[in-house]
Amino acid sequence: MSAILEIDNLHVAIGAANVLRGVSLRVEAGEVRGLVGESGAGKSMVGRTIFGLLPSRAKITAGRVSFEGRDLLAMPGKQRRELLGRRIALIPQDPMTSLNPVRRISTQMVAVLQLHLKLSKRAARGRAVELLTEVAIRDPERVLDCYPHELSGGMRQRVLIAMAFACDPSLVIADEPTTALDVTVQRQVLQLVERMRRRHGAAILFVTHDLGVVAKICRSMTVLHAGRVLEDGLTADVLVKPHHAYTRALLAATPRADRPADALKPVPPALIESLWAEAHRLDQLAAARPT
Known part of the structure; x- marks a missing residue:
């Protein structure tokens, strides 16, 4: 399969705060890739970078975003706007405000x-x-x-x-499109998105915090925390045998219909603290490198 979207070593900062730290991922033509993480992980910021909708204080400090072989970040504004909405489309999170x-x-x-x-x-x-x-x-x-x-x-x-x-479109960014809906409607919307994808032959980058949604519709998945990719691979492989402790913690905190009696286990605070410490250490190393 050929990649419709390639993000390579993407770094984004807002003021002195780094919000994306070397994000890399690929979306193959016609596939659905899940982009997973807690609130604040940087998921929506990836979509905003693709669409050129970053906050005014945000700055792309490194990296490349390639769509159908063309670098979106280096593309003139008019040419990029012609792609957005036609070749690259968005399903936003909140239909009332959108x-x-x-x-x-x-x-x-x-x-x-x-x-x-x-x-x-x-x-x-x-x-x-x-x-x-x-x-x-x-x-x-x-x-x-x-x-x-x-x-x-x-x-x-x-x-x-x-x-x-x-x-x-060739690519649809679905930014948590089921968040504001009740459970019954969520299921209908997920089925509809999959049906439309098949009918139109589009690839989808599905931004969500819900691992249950990822398990249902995503062929592959990328796990983010603090703007860093912690795990990436085929959904079936990641969910059955996750390599990173954070992914395992997310799975343990997810309700399971087949194991309703199991107690939910919150993500350990010590793990979150260690992940943030590692992110800050990487920031300091990057700041110390000569430009």
């Missing part, structure tokens, strides 16, 4: 289709109806004329999934 609350769904979907596919307004609306039907929304014509607050959380997320796949 959709414009004062614009109808039709206005937002039509704008995406007209911008990237150069369709007429009428043709774009017709395509929007097709996309909403594809994500199993009943009465798509009515939904198009709704405002976001008139839809349930699950329906809003389906709209965002439809928008993400609207231009047949």
